[in-house]
Amino acid sequence: MDQSHIRNFCIIAHIDHGKSTLADRIIEQTGLLTEREMQDQILDNMDLERERGITIKSQAVRTIYKADNGEEYIFNLIDTPGHVDFNYEVSRSLAACDGAVLVVDATQGVEAQTLGNVYLALDHDLEILPVINKIDLPSADPDAVAQEIEDVIGLDCEGCPRISAKTGLHVHDVLEQIVSKLPAPSGKPDGPLKALIFDSVYDSYRGVIVFIRVFDGSVKAGDHIRMMQTGADFTVTEVGIFGAGKFIPSDGLGAGSVGYLEASIKDLKETRVGDTVTSFDRPCPEALPGYKEPQPMVYCGIYPADTTKYPDLRDALEKLQLNDASLQYEPETSTALGFGFRCGFLGLLHLDIVTQRLEREYDLDLITTAPSVIYKIYKTDGTEMDLTNPSNMPDPSEIEHMEEPMVEAEIMLTKEYIGPIMTLCQERRGVYESTEYIEENRAVLKYKMPLNEIIYDFFDALKSRSRGYASFDYELCGYERSELVKLDILVNHEQVDALSFIVYAPNAYARGAKMCEKLKKEIPRQLFDIPIQAAVGSKIIARETVREVRKDVLAKCYGGDISRKRKLLEKQKEGKKKMREIGSVQVPKEAFLNVLKLDDGD
Amino acid sequence: MDDTSLGLYLHFPFCVKKCRYCDFLSFPGNMDAMRLYAAAMIREMDACADLARDRHVVSIFLGGGTPSVMPARLLREIMSALRREFRVDPDAEITMEMNPGTLNAAVLSFAGDCVNRVSLGVQSFSDSELAMLGRIHTAAEAERGFAMLRDNGIRNISLDLMSGIPGQTAESLGRSLRTAVGLGPEHISVYSLIVEEGTPFWDLREKGQLPLPGEDEERAMYHMTKRILAESGYRRYEISNYARPGFSCRHNERYWRRGDYLGFGIGAASLFEEKRWSNTRDFHEYLECSSDPARIIRDLETLDARSEIEEFMFLGLREMEGVTEQDFRSSFGMAMRDIYGDTLDRLVSEGVMTSDGNGRWYLTERGIDVSNMVLAEFLLDDD
Numbered sequence: 005m006d007q008s009h010i011r012n013f014c015i016i017a018h019i020d021h022g023k024s025t026l027a028d029r030i031i032e033q034t035g036l037l038t039e040r041e042m043q044d045q046i047l048d049n050m051d052l053e054r055e056r057g058i059t060i061k062s063q064a065v066r067t068i069y070k071a072d073n074g075e076e077y078i079f080n081l082i083d084t085p086g087h088v089d090f091n092y093e094v095s096r097s098l099a100a101c102d103g104a105v106l107v108v109d110a111t112q113g114v115e116a117q118t119l120g121n122v123y124l125a126l127d128h129d130l131e132i133l134p135v136i137n138k139i140d141l142p143s144a145d146p147d148a149v150a151q152e153i154e155d156v157i158g159l160d161c162e163g164c165p166r167i168s169a170k171t172g173l174h175v176h177d178v179l180e181q182i183v184s185k186l187p188a189p190s191g192k193p194d195g196p197l198k199a200l201i202f203d204s205v206y207d208s209y210r211g212v213i214v215f216i217r218v219f220d221g222s223v224k225a226g227d228h229i230r231m232m233q234t235g236a237d238f239t240v241t242e243v244g245i246f247g248a249g250k251f252i253p254s255d256g257l258g259a260g261s262v263g264y265l266e267a268s269i270k271d272l273k274e275t276r277v278g279d280t281v282t283s284f285d286r287p288c289p290e291a292l293p294g295y296k297e298p299q300p301m302v303y304c305g306i307y308p309a310d311t312t313k314y315p316d317l318r319d320a321l322e323k324l325q326l327n328d329a330s331l332q333y334e335p336e337t338s339t340a341l342g343f344g345f346r347c348g349f350l351g352l353l354h355l356d357i358v359t360q361r362l363e364r365e366y367d368l369d370l371i372t373t374a375p376s377v378i379y380k381i382y383k384t385d386g387t388e389m390d391l392t393n394p395s396n397m398p399d400p401s402e403i404e405h406m407e408e409p410m411v412e413a414e415i416m417l418t419k420e421y422i423g424p425i426m427t428l429c430q431e432r433r434g435v436y437e438s439t440e441y442i443e444e445n446r447a448v449l450k451y452k453m454p455l456n457e458i459i460y461d462f463f464d465a466l467k468s469r470s471r472g473y474a475s476f477d478y479e480l481c482g483y484e485r486s487e488l489v490k491l492d493i494l495v496n497h498e499q500v501d502a503l504s505f506i507v508y509a510p511n512a513y514a515r516g517a518k519m520c521e522k523l524k525k526e527i528p529r530q531l532f533d534i535p536i537q538a539a540v541g542s543k544i545i546a547r548e549t550v551r552e553v554r555k556d557v558l559a560k561c562y563g564g565d566i567s568r569k570r571k572l573l574e575k576q577k578e579g580k581k582k583m584r585e586i587g588s589v590q591v592p593k594e595a596f597l598n599v600l601k602l603d604d605g606d
Numbered sequence: 607m608d609d610t611s612l613g614l615y616l617h618f619p620f621c622v623k624k625c626r627y628c629d630f631l632s633f634p635g636n637m638d639a640m641r642l643y644a645a646a647m648i649r650e651m652d653a654c655a656d657l658a659r660d661r662h663v664v665s666i667f668l669g670g671g672t673p674s675v676m677p678a679r680l681l682r683e684i685m686s687a688l689r690r691e692f693r694v695d696p697d698a699e700i701t702m703e704m705n706p707g708t709l710n711a712a713v714l715s716f717a718g719d720c721v722n723r724v725s726l727g728v729q730s731f732s733d734s735e736l737a738m739l740g741r742i743h744t745a746a747e748a749e750r751g752f753a754m755l756r757d758n759g760i761r762n763i764s765l766d767l768m769s770g771i772p773g774q775t776a777e778s779l780g781r782s783l784r785t786a787v788g789l790g791p792e793h794i795s796v797y798s799l800i801v802e803e804g805t806p807f808w809d810l811r812e813k814g815q816l817p818l819p820g821e822d823e824e825r826a827m828y829h830m831t832k833r834i835l836a837e838s839g840y841r842r843y844e845i846s847n848y849a850r851p852g853f854s855c856r857h858n859e860r861y862w863r864r865g866d867y868l869g870f871g872i873g874a875a876s877l878f879e880e881k882r883w884s885n886t887r888d889f890h891e892y893l894e895c896s897s898d899p900a901r902i903i904r905d906l907e908t909l910d911a912r913s914e915i916e917e918f919m920f921l922g923l924r925e926m927e928g929v930t931e932q933d934f935r936s937s938f939g940m941a942m943r944d945i946y947g948d949t950l951d952r953l954v955s956e957g958v959m960t961s962d963g964n965g966r967w968y969l970t971e972r973g974i975d976v977s978n979m980v981l982a983e984f985l986l987d988d989d
Contacts, residue, residue: 531956555825556978559797559846563615563861564875576982
């Protein structure tokens with residue numbers, strides 16, 4: 005099929021505005037699947053996504069649409085994640101498209117991520133087709149939202165589809181406008197191969213499966229190809245297109261098409277997302293621009309709970325990174341936790357999702373250490389360093405001053421929670437900027453806050469103090485000078501490196517006291533007294549003691565009690581196995597993260 | 607312990623009333639139920655006699671429940687059946703548990719004729735504590751019961767007492783202990799109350815309505831118990847058991863030293879030729895099937911070397927004499943140090959175990975206080 009009958013597009017939207025539902029309807033109405041085959045939310049096929057209602061991994065699907073003009077069009081729908089943490093993934097999906105369908109909720113209007121995604125799409129020169137969704141809801145106000153889109157984004161909403169993706173109402177208009185308003189690809193069919201890797205997955209039987217968008221030329225099985233960035237070359241063993249949730253082999257992929265290729269690629273590092281695939285014999289003169297490297301904002305240590313599982317963790321991270329290029333990691337060792345990795349994440353949700361995927365998909369039991377942001381340290385010798393691991397903090401005498409990253413936080417909430425949430429923000433060193441009322445009962449609070457203050461449990465605190473009615477988004481807004489110190493925790497007089505963290509100096513005492521108090525609750529009583537201390541430098545600023553067990557006796561043990569007694573002892577021993585040994589002290593693995601939670605309702 | 611010796615345990619599940627802390631297999635019974643039960647037990651002994659053909663019985667224990675609620679006539683039938691089916695040594699220790707609230711002339715006379723040791727479930731000599739526990743007797747009845755046992759010729763009496771009773775203080779426990787000592791029994795057991803799931807005490811504790819003594823107070827009681835009893839000539843020989851010289855309970859020692867025993871009656875446990883099992887806990891099933899032991903056996907487990915080693919340690923260390931490297935080697939053909947060297951060194955450094963330098967290992971005073979944590983260390987890893 006020639007390029008004029010191909011449409012490569014994605015759907016972009018603020019979270020919960022109905023992107024995945026519209027994707028489902030498009031797939032349904034293009035007839036690739038019967039209704040019976042439709043699961044809800046076809047594109048979100050990972051368990052985790054289903055549970056959280058967020059699309060994590062970008063994926064693609066090819067469908068055939070027979071338009072009202074009687075002609076058939078290939079639609080390559082490329083899914084994108086919706087959260088700010090995943091801008092990078094959005095960006096790489098957009099690079100494979102020529103157009104974007106922008107979904108805006110008719111009850112909510114333009115939101116932070118609506119704008120964010122639009123700007124990203126415009127960065128990639130995509131044509132944007134606005135669609136107003138959820139018009140079936142009683143509170144829908146499509147006229148006002150259309151006006152808002154025109155005013156705020158500057159997109160023409162004359163005749164834009166007003167739909168209900170949920171009921172399927174007017175989805176046909178969307179399909180027709182994809183044909184009429186979004187551009188067809190315009191590559192050189194006979195030029196040298198130039199294709200973008202926009203994603204990849206690893207299959208233990210087939211090796212790496214590379215997702216590509218062909219711009220110029222074509223590729224088929226047997227072709228000799230080269231990755232322009234890594235320099236690796238391969239012979240293609242199979243090419244094909246994306247069915248819904250499955251790979252369908254085809255004879256070749258021509259200019260403008262989206263599909264996958266396999267080439268017995270075993271080493272994950274040789275196929276980087278963003279790289280350009282070209283012909284080995286007839287290379288294109290220059291690579292595609294790719295996209296900018298993602299910048300992690302949050303770091304933490306990840307360790308296997310069972311130290312012998314270190315190689316498993318390494319393999320899992322390697323595989324995960326293959327389709328989550330924004331995940332960064334490097335080996336590190338901790339005296340408390342052994343061998344593990346320091347990992348960089350785009351944000352907290354990203355951290356959370358990666359650790360959960362590691363635990364679920366790779367069946368690993370993990371210990372994660374305190375998340376840390378990147379601090380800038382200006383040393384007295386005039387040099388500058390980025391600090392991502394508190395353990396690497398130089399001696400205070402070598403530090404001239406430090407800076408910490410700040411965020412612009414936007415909290416959307418209902419009116420009655422403004423008071424408690426403002427208190428929360430102030431507790432977290434937030435500087436109030438503004439309150440805007442969107443509706444009579446809903447407002448957006450804006451605060452400037454240190455990123456450091458939101459990476460532990462801000463989400464949880466926000467949820468519990470607003471009974472779940474507040475939502476939160478943030479954007480990095482540079483660095484500011486700050487008074488910071490490293491707080492160390494000592495258990496039984498031994499420093500636990502995994503628990504060290506950087507804290508705003510005036511808060512050190514309170515944080516230290518709180519940490520000790522929490523740790524006291526986490527560490528079970530043992531055969532001896534265990535002092536728990538918080539220290540800044542050599543100065544002890546807080547202390548608690550886990551008292552020794554005074555008495556633990558099973559008074560009776562006769563003929564009938566022996567099996568029961570054994571079970572009791574086994575239980576006792578089992579409990580101990582779940583602990584990490586620090587010196588001679590048993591510490592439950594959950595303790596490492598639990599002690600960082602500040603807000604426990606007291 | 608010679609390997610042809612055997613202990614017998616007979617379980618009587620009937621009680622006048624269940625105590626508020628009790629999670630044992632016990633329930634009220636009427637005359638018919640008791641008669642059927644005695645007959646079933648005799649059938650079971652009859653069926654098992656063959657197993658023990660080459661064994662001689664050195665100890666018998668009638669426990670419960672409350673064996674003393676059984677009509678004496680039925681108890682006599684059971685004992686004569688037992689003597690018919692098993693070879694009982696002339697000097698065998700024959701113990702019966704008795705509740706001070708159930709003593710009548712017939713039962714006392716049975717005891718005088720058929721047993722030579724009685725364990726009297728006194729629990730406390732404070733009437734308010736007895737009421738709290740849900741016991742059916744008073745302190746005065748317990749003292750009178752003791753005297754009547756002596757009158758009926760019982761020369762070896764043990765008193766059961768309890769520490770950690772809700773509302774109990776070190777002082778009131780001290781009074782109970784002194785009253786007990788004043789009666790001059792040969793043996794005293796002092797158990798600390800364990801609140802078990804499924805008992806009224808458990809529910810009360812969950813609601814925060816059970817005034818249990820604090821951990822430190824309970825420990826003080828524990829230590830006071832040892833002191834008072836030692837001053838009166840009772841030596842602690844196991845975590846909860848104290849005796850005058852020569853009056854340790856041989857039947858219970860058999861449990862800790864892993865000698866063979868057969869249990870009869872519902873729920874009764876046995877250890878016989880490296881196998882452990884317990885009988886069904888279903889009363890009607892027991893009545894119906896007791897003549898066919900294969901049908902009432904539950905939880906049959908053949909002990910492997912590892913389990914035997916673990917049991918040797920965690921049972922043996924309950925005794926104050928502890929365990930010896932020599933016994934370990936003769937039982938398992940290897941050195942205790944090869945298996946437990948690191949564990950022993952660590953526990954010694956933590957002050958909970960010690961040795962006499964001649965291969966005998968035992969818990970320290972502190973080790974006894976936290977014996978659950980110490981004994982758990984002797985379970986071996988899966989490899």
